[in-house]
Amino acid sequence: MAVVTPETEAGLAPPLRCLVVDDDPLSVQIVLNCVANTPFLRAAGSCNSAIEAAEILRTQEIDVLFLDVEMPLMSGLDLLRTLPHPPQVVLITSSQSYAVQAFEFAVADYLLKPLSYPRFLQAANKVLDAITAQRAAEADALPSSSAEFTFVKVDTKLVRVDFADVYYVEALGDYVHIVMKNSKFIVYSTMRAIEDKFPVGRFVRVHRSFIINIDHVQALEDNSLLIKDKYIPIGQTYLRGLSQRLNKL
Known part of the structure; x- marks a missing residue:
């Protein structure tokens, strides 16, 4: 039990x-x-x-x-x-x-x-x-923390996504929005599938609608964090775990 x-x-x-x-x-x-x-x-x-x-x-x-x-x-x-x-x-x-x-x-x-x-x-x-x-x-079955990229299906083609370039992933109904340094992709997927596909050593769930790359976190303030020019909300149930992850950087 x-x-x-x-x-x-x-x-x-x-x-x-x-x-x-x-x-x-x-x-x-x-x-x-x-x-x-x-x-x-x-x-x-x-x-x-x-x-x-x-x-x-x-x-x-x-x-x-x-x-x-x-x-x-x-x-x-x-x-x-x-x-x-x-x-x-x-x-x-x-x-x-x-x-x-x-x-x-x-x-x-x-x-x-x-x-x-x-x-x-x-x-x-x-x-x-x-x-x-x-x-x-x-x-x-997760990718190892040493994995550098994966492929996602965008429309009818497979597109390479380099993990180092990903800022964050945002849920959009039945789709997810992958925001990167020089591009953005809208992919038919769930947040749980993204969590399974992206390496846990680099990516962390901070909200029901957001997964972020901890390498790109610029600031943490109250219940939000800053990545590039985007303030991302932090769900209360994720706040303590995120703080501990950031303290280890």
């Missing part, structure tokens, strides 16, 4: 971003309270319909989905059928009848209402274990 490590408490590993989806406002609040009491989780949002959740999942990076099954117009299971790459999912429902279908969707856990915090924490730890293992596997 996963535990909260000193590194997690220190902010070196950002909390897992959670979306709570339930058509019952009281149930939403109960889950949000559980999330708030779990140090390695952070509520990224909540909504009362699977339709609204689908749009949030399309436009935001969510690590964990706490999902009710029975909702009007589109059920929680219907939502899962529409997701090609779903996050970790914990189903929360008042009926045991969906357990078999939950197994088919390979959800992390299946919780019955009324929800208790100990049972919620057990599910949260399962999710943390799964995501930790997944990220460790991804880290093993």
